[in-house]
Amino acid sequence: MIDLARVRAQTPGCARVTHLNNAGAALPPAPVIDAVNRHFALESTIGGYEAAEAAAAALDDFYPAVAALIGARPDEIAYVENATRAFDLAFYAIPFSPGDRILTTVSEYSSNAIAYRQVADATGAGVEVVPDGPDGLVSLDALAAALARPGARLVSLNHVPTSNGLVNPVAEVGRLCREAGVLFLLDACQSVGQLSVDVGAIGCDLLSATGRKFLRGPRGTGFLYARADVARTLVPPFLDTMSATWHPTGGYEIRPDARRFETWERNMAGQIGLGVAARYAADVGIEAIEERVTGLAARLRAALAERPGVTVLDRGPRPSGIVTFTVDGVEPGAVKEALRAKDVNVSVTLPHGHGYDPGAVREAVRASVHYYNSEDELDTLLDALPVTAGTP
Incomplete structure (x- = not known):
């Protein structure tokens, strides 16, 4: 059970806004804010290099903190500046050859799709979109059939799409990949911090994630x-x-662990803050977080579905904390601005620009809840929602 009063008291932003844009960037808790500010202040008073030396233990704690959150080993974690860079570092390290097949899903994120296309054009590999099942999830039968054909090199897909609420069956995908001996790269940008993510149970080989979204870490971390x-x-x-x-003889030796994907220069305060965010999420309890987030989202979907002219777009048997909808006769951007005027934060998502679904709606309102949101805040959104055009 989450102590809502406690987590809200530790989230300064809760006193100012109704923040339902956690899929964009969540409100950080006080321990994260304090850790980042404290290290930046230290850098400003004794120097950046000296501050890093003084904070060596906090910097090093990032690795076990994140590893524990996702069921990994500390030497399997690399700190990077964002989820896109994490994804790209892994994807572009895979040596593709002509005839290799990259398998993905209809709801794939556009940045990932661009990377697939660039690498395919450069190497002669192919990109194949595995169709969805009737529930909107990637079809496991279609994926199994695709994996059975020669040349499958990589399965790469998102855990939670950015533009709707579904949660892909990633553990089942991982099982199919292991059986086929095919690499599995998972984009967990929208799932780490709101859902239980265990890389061992999922069976993914590579996973990318961000700090700023549901993990409640600093922006510019991943x-x-x-x-x-x-x-x-x-x-x-x-x-x-x-x-x-580097060896003076002219050679070099790559690190044997995941930190071969890191660079020397990084946002030290951000790394410390992200480690603190991972510890904070673990202390709250990721199973409790998932239960509250999905429960709040289900409540919001049900209430929105009762509103005349409101269409809820989310799919899947157990959707995530991302709630997408449209209001008849009111542009999503206008809905966002009307809510912003009432200190309610949501965002506008572009489903037609994310993935391979030509039938997706052009724009939608995205309200993404988190465990620190209250039921009263959901009512605040509903009360501030613009009335459908033509409704008395």
Whole structure:
């Protein structure tokens, strides 16, 4: 059971806004804010290098903190500046050849799809979109059939799409990948911090995630998980003195662990803050977080569905904390601004620009709840929602 009064008291932003844009960037808790500010203040008073030396223990704690949250080992975690960079570092390290097949899903994120296309064009690999089942989830039967054909090199998909509420069956995907001996790269940008994510149970080889969303960490932070036996087989697209050791004879040696994907220069305050955010989420309890987030989202969907002219767009048997909808006769941007005027934060998502679904709606309102949101805040959104055009 989450102590709502306590977590709200530890979230300064709750006193100012009704924040339902957690899929964009969540409100950080006080321990994260304090950790980041404290290290930046230290840098400003004694110097950046000196501050890093003084904070060595806090910097090092990032690795076990994140590893514990997702069921990994500390040497399987790399600190990077965002989820996109984490994803790209893993994806571009895979040596594709002509005839290799990259399997993905209809709801894939557009940044990932661009990377697939660029690499496919450069290497002669192909990109195949595995169709959805009737519930909107990636079809496991279609994926099994695709994996059975020669040339499958990688399965890469999102855990939770950015533009609707569904949660893909990633553990089942992982099982199929293991049986086929095919790499599995999971984009967990929208799931880490709101859902229970265990890389062992999922069976993914690589996973990318961000700090700023449901993990409630600083913006401009993220991490990459690379399974130990996979990490040492991949050569990152670029190296420096963090990821490799230079030998004066003219050679170099790449680190054997996931930190081969890191660079030496990084936001030290951000790394400390992200580690604190991971510890904070673990202390609250990720199972309790998932239960509250999905419960709040279900309550909001049900209330929205009762409103005349409101269409809820989410799919899947057990959707996530992301709630997407449209209001007849009112542009999503206008809905967002009307809510913003009442100090309610939501965002506008562009489903037609995310993935391979030409039939997706052009724009939708996205309200994404988190465990620190209250039921009263959901009512605040509903009360501030613009009336459907033509409704008396």
